[in-house]
Amino acid sequence: MIKIAPSILSADFANLQKDIQDVEQGGADYIHIDVMDGHFVPNITIGPLVVEAIRPITTLPLDVHLMIEDPDTYIPAFAKAGADIISVHVEACRHLHRTVQLIKAEGVKAGVVINPATPVESIIPILDDVDLVLLMTVNPGFGGQAFIESVLPKISQVRSLITERGLSVEVEVDGGVNPETAARCVEAGADVLVAGSAIYQQADRKKAISSIRGN
Numbered sequence: 329m330i331k332i333a334p335s336i337l338s339a340d341f342a343n344l345q346k347d348i349q350d351v352e353q354g355g356a357d358y359i360h361i362d363v364m365d366g367h368f369v370p371n372i373t374i375g376p377l378v379v380e381a382i383r384p385i386t387t388l389p390l391d392v393h394l395m396i397e398d399p400d401t402y403i404p405a406f407a408k409a410g411a412d413i414i415s416v417h418v419e420a421c422r423h424l425h426r427t428v429q430l431i432k433a434e435g436v437k438a439g440v441v442i443n444p445a446t447p448v449e450s451i452i453p454i455l456d457d458v459d460l461v462l463l464m465t466v467n468p469g470f471g472g473q474a475f476i477e478s479v480l481p482k483i484s485q486v487r488s489l490i491t492e493r494g495l496s497v498e499v500e501v502d503g504g505v506n507p508e509t510a511a512r513c514v515e516a517g518a519d520v521l522v523a524g525s526a527i528y529q530q531a532d533r534k535k536a537i538s539s540i541r542g543n
């Protein structure tokens with residue numbers, strides 16, 4: 329079963345509770361939270377206080393995507409705020425194993441993220457230690473961007489690496505996911521699909537989630 333992780337970056341921030349509960353009732357599997365610091369990416373979004381406020385209003389796992397410099401400084405705060413999965417960009421980590429160990433020491437699942445231009449080879453050394461690999465299909469920073477087609481072979485490459493090693497690691501895709509691109513990501517080997525605008529721009533979120541799932 330394909331998991332759907334609506335990105336609240338495209339939700340109405342003045343009505344976050346309603347927009348989160350709407351996707352929970354619509355069949356979402358995770359709530360994807362995009363954390364941006366204005367340094368690693370040219371946008372500023374959500375901090376641990378907002379994650380803490382969201383925690384009691386949903387039973388879904390909180391999938392926290394850190395697009396920040398120096399993630400080690402902030403990981404404990406996001407874990408304490410209630411994150412279930414914390415994913416960090418290889419491009420932002422000077423000592424990747426140390427960062428992943430820190431996430432796990434906080435009792436949280438660890439994910440590793442690569443930008444569209446970062447080769448899959450960069451995650452091979454950490455594959456045994458993570459719960460999730462997130463492949464960006466846009467350059468991080470904003471919702472509503474166009475899907476970058478050239479990432480599709482990277483999804484298949486990551487899926488093969490995981491299968492060859494007999495690992496249980498989820499393959500998540502993020503950026504420009506809609507019913508049409510979702511089908512190709514799944515065909516390539518993705519099992520978790522993040523979608524922001526394709527869900528929140530639709531009045532019927534349940535229907536939007538089902539069509540991304542391919543139902």
Ligand SMILES: O=C(CO)[C@@H](O)[C@H](O)COP(=O)(O)O
Nearest residue numbers: 468469471472503504524525
């Ligand atoms: O991490 C990011 C953007 O940096 C994403 O999670 C976006 O929020 C996805 O938005 P859509 O491309 O689905 O509109």
Ligand SMILES: [Fe+2]
Nearest residue numbers: 362393502522
């Ligand atoms: Fe994201």
